Structure formats: C-alpha cells, structure tokens
Amino acid sequence: MSSLSDAYRNAPLLSHHIIPLDFESVKHVPESHSWQNFDSSLSTRDQPPESLPIIDLADPNALNLVGQVCEAWGMFQVTNHGISSVLLTDVEYETKRFFSLPSKEKMKALRSPGGASGYGVARITPFFNKFMWHEGFTIVESPVHHAREVWPHGYQRFCEVMEEYQKKMKELTERLLVLILKFLGLPGVLLDLEWLRHPTSHDPCRPDSCTALQLNYYPSCPDPTRAMGLAPHTDSLLLTVIHQVRGTHGGLEILKDGVGWVRIVPMEGALVVNVGDMLHIMSNGMFPSVLHRVVVDKTSHRMSLAYFYGPPVDHRLSPFTASGAPVRFRPVTVGKYIEMKAKSLEDALSQVRVR
Numbered sequence: 001m002s003s004l005s006d007a008y009r010n011a012p013l014l015s016h017h018i019i020p021l022d023f024e025s026v027k028h029v030p031e032s033h034s035w036q037n038f039d040s041s042l043s044t045r046d047q048p049p050e051s052l053p054i055i056d057l058a059d060p061n062a063l064n065l066v067g068q069v070c071e072a073w074g075m076f077q078v079t080n081h082g083i084s085s086v087l088l089t090d091v092e093y094e095t096k097r098f099f100s101l102p103s104k105e106k107m108k109a110l111r112s113p114g115g116a117s118g119y120g121v122a123r124i125t126p127f128f129n130k131f132m133w134h135e136g137f138t139i140v141e142s143p144v145h146h147a148r149e150v151w152p153h154g155y156q157r158f159c160e161v162m163e164e165y166q167k168k169m170k171e172l173t174e175r176l177l178v179l180i181l182k183f184l185g186l187p188g189v190l191l192d193l194e195w196l197r198h199p200t201s202h203d204p205c206r207p208d209s210c211t212a213l214q215l216n217y218y219p220s221c222p223d224p225t226r227a228m229g230l231a232p233h234t235d236s237l238l239l240t241v242i243h244q245v246r247g248t249h250g251g252l253e254i255l256k257d258g259v260g261w262v263r264i265v266p267m268e269g270a271l272v273v274n275v276g277d278m279l280h281i282m283s284n285g286m287f288p289s290v291l292h293r294v295v296v297d298k299t300s301h302r303m304s305l306a307y308f309y310g311p312p313v314d315h316r317l318s319p320f321t322a323s324g325a326p327v328r329f330r331p332v333t334v335g336k337y338i339e340m341k342a343k344s345l346e347d348a349l350s351q352v353r354v355r
C-alpha cells in the first residue's frame with residue numbers, strides 16, 4: 001500500500017453513500033436525514049460555551065503548553081500559526097466558489113466508490129442510519145483532476161490556492177508535531193521527521209507523509225434540532241488543523257469527560273488543532289483522540305477546512321514510551337489502520353489495543 005486510495009480500495013462505498021442531498025431544493029428535513037434525540041441531556045448547546053485553550057506558538061513555553069492541552073483536551077486553538085490572513089481569504093473564496101455551484105455542477109467532481117478524493121458525503125456515512133446535513137470535497141495532493149471537470153477553463157486558481165494552503169498546513173502540522181513528540185520525550189535526532197527516520201522504503205518517489213484537505217459545507221437547515229452536520233467521530237491521522245470560515249457561525253462541538261458536548265466558538269486569527277487516533281496510538285494513550293461533531297443552524301450555512309496529517313501510508317506506527325511503560329497498542333501500518341477505520345469506525349482503535 002502506498003497511497004490513501006490504496007487504503008480505501010478494500011473498503012469501497014456504495015453510490016448512495018457518496019451522493020449528497022440537493023439541500024437547495026428541500027424545505028423540510030427528510031426522514032433520511034432526521035436524527036432522533038441526538039442532542040440528549042449531554043448537550044451543552046444552550047449553556048455558556050467553555051473556552052478551548054489557546055496557545056500562542058510564539059510563547060517560549062509553547063512545548064509544555066501544547067503537551068498539557070493534548071493530554072487534558074485533545075483539542076486546542078493556536079495563534080501566531082504562520083498562515084497569512086491573505087491565504088485564508090483566498091481558500092475561503094475558492095471554497096465558497098465550489099459549494100455555491102448548483103448541485104449538478106458539483107456532481108461533476110463526485111468521488112469514485114473506492115477513491116479518496118472528490119465531492120461527496122463524509123466517509124463515515126455508512127456507519128450511521130441517518131444521513132448528515134453536510135457536503136464535502138476531499139483533496140489529496142492536487143485537486144486538478146476533479147477541478148478540471150467542474151471548471152474546464154477556470155480550475156487553475158482553485159488548484160493553486162488549495163496547493164499553497166496544503167503546503168503551509170504541512171509546515172504548521174510538522175512544527176506542532178515536533179513540539180508534541182518532544183514533550184513525549186522522543187530523541188531530538190528523530191525530530192526533523194522524514195518519517196521519524198524510519199526508512200521502511202528506499203523508494204525516492206515515496207511520499208513523505210499522508211495528508212488530505214477536506215472542505216466542509218453545512219447548509220442552513222429548516223430544523224437543526226433534528227439534523228446532524230457531522231456525526232460524532234474521532235479523526236484517524238495524527239493531527240487535524242481546522243479553519244472555520246470567517247463570517248460563518250460556529251457548530252463544532254467536542255465531547256468532554258464529565259461535562260458533555262462543548263461548543264467551540266470560532267476565534268478570529270486562531271486555528272483549531274485536534275489529536276487523531278494515530279497520535280493516540282503513538283503516545284501510548286497519553287494523548288487521546290477526541291470525539292467531536294458538528295451541529296447546524298437554521299438561518300446560516302457554515303464552512304470549514306480540515307487538514308489531516310499522518311506518516312506515509314507504509315509507515316509502521318507503534319507507541320513511544322519514554323519511561324519504558326508497557327505498550328498499550330500493537331504496531332500497525334498507517335494504511336492498514338485507515339482500512340480498519342473504513343471498515344469499522346468505532347472498533348478500529350480497540351482492534352489495535354493490547355491492554
């Protein structure tokens with residue numbers, strides 16, 4: 001296995017699990033999208049939002065702060081992250097340009113059943129008996145193949161902007177990861193990554209990481225109490241960085257032990273970072289991947305961009321424990337773990353847990 005698409009080849013989707021509803025044309029929440037009691041007593045939707053810790057990356061103590069919040073929250077916000085406001089404006093513009101197209105046009109970029117990239121519902125859809133109030137566009141490396149289908153003469157700008165954003169996001173996630181792994185006690189010599197100097201392959205064409213950019217669109221919804229933007233899930237790779245498009249409302253919530261669903265209010269200038277399953281494994285459970293979901297709004301739509309970063313698909317993940325404590329997870333390659341998660345959303349982590 002050498003790419004994300006290889007990992008999904010063994011877990012293809014059915015076409016009705018790819019095509020989004022044409023939300024523009026619906027006036028009521030159809031039965032297929034109507035979730036019952038999802039808000040339950042756990043929801044803190046009407047309570048004052050709890051503040052997600054904010055870390056200034058220019059703070060000399062950033063390493064310790066990042067380590068502490070990964071342990072306590074599994075999610076945090078970063079400022080001084082090095083992503084310019086101009087680039088954010090550009091990706092927001094291109095994201096809006098895509099999602100505001102008529103459904104028929106967006107369908108030209110439809111993801112194939114065994115593919116990783118393209119337009120469609122969230123990959124986790126088959127694990128729930130109701131559909132989500134959501135459309136996604138997944139970009140793996142270059143979006144050119146799908147963008148050209150949509151805009152035969154106007155795809156370049158979209159591709160340039162998305163590629164530039166991924167380049168900057170990669171720099172940021174690698175910088176964050178170095179802090180996190182240093183906090184865990186990984187030897188400094190390993191820390192320029194290249195995947196942790198674990199050459200499982202000598203192929204010069206081997207990608208140096210496994211990454212994806214997901215553009216998310218949550219249309220406004222006639223009855224938000226019955227609809228789910230994105231159902232509760234943990235992300236699979238090491239780290240995810242989320243940009244909540246400015247001028248759109250919040251909606252991201254995390255499940256906090258003993259508290260319930262906590263709303264993350266977007267903060268101007270900050271990006272949200274969350275721990276994924278692979279960091280959960282690598283940290284031997286010290287940094288748990290965080291369960292999160294997205295709720296929708298009656299009057300306004302919402303957009304976000306989520307960047308996922310993990311080691312190359314053939315990299316063998318295994319827990320690191322500075323103290324020599326017993327390992328809690330068996331080794332698993334990145335590709336195999338993605339395949340396991342695509343086949344069994346809730347059990348993938350327990351399938352690799354040994355104690």
Ligand SMILES: C=C1C[C@]23C[C@@]1(O)CC[C@H]2[C@@]12CCC[C@@](C)(C(=O)O1)[C@H]2[C@@H]3C(=O)O
Binds near residue numbers: 123138212
């Ligand atoms: C690398 C990836 C992470 C992701 C699956 C993907 O191949 C690209 C899309 C990602 C996404 C975005 C929405 C939520 C999520 C759970 C999903 O269904 O697709 C994540 C996946 C993940 O982290 O497992």
Ligand SMILES: O=C(O)CCC(=O)C(=O)O
Binds near residue numbers: 235
């Ligand atoms: O839209 C958001 O804020 C979160 C998106 C998300 O969880 C994801 O893409 O995995």
Ligand SMILES: [Fe+2]
Binds near residue numbers: 234235240
């Ligand atoms: Fe997520």
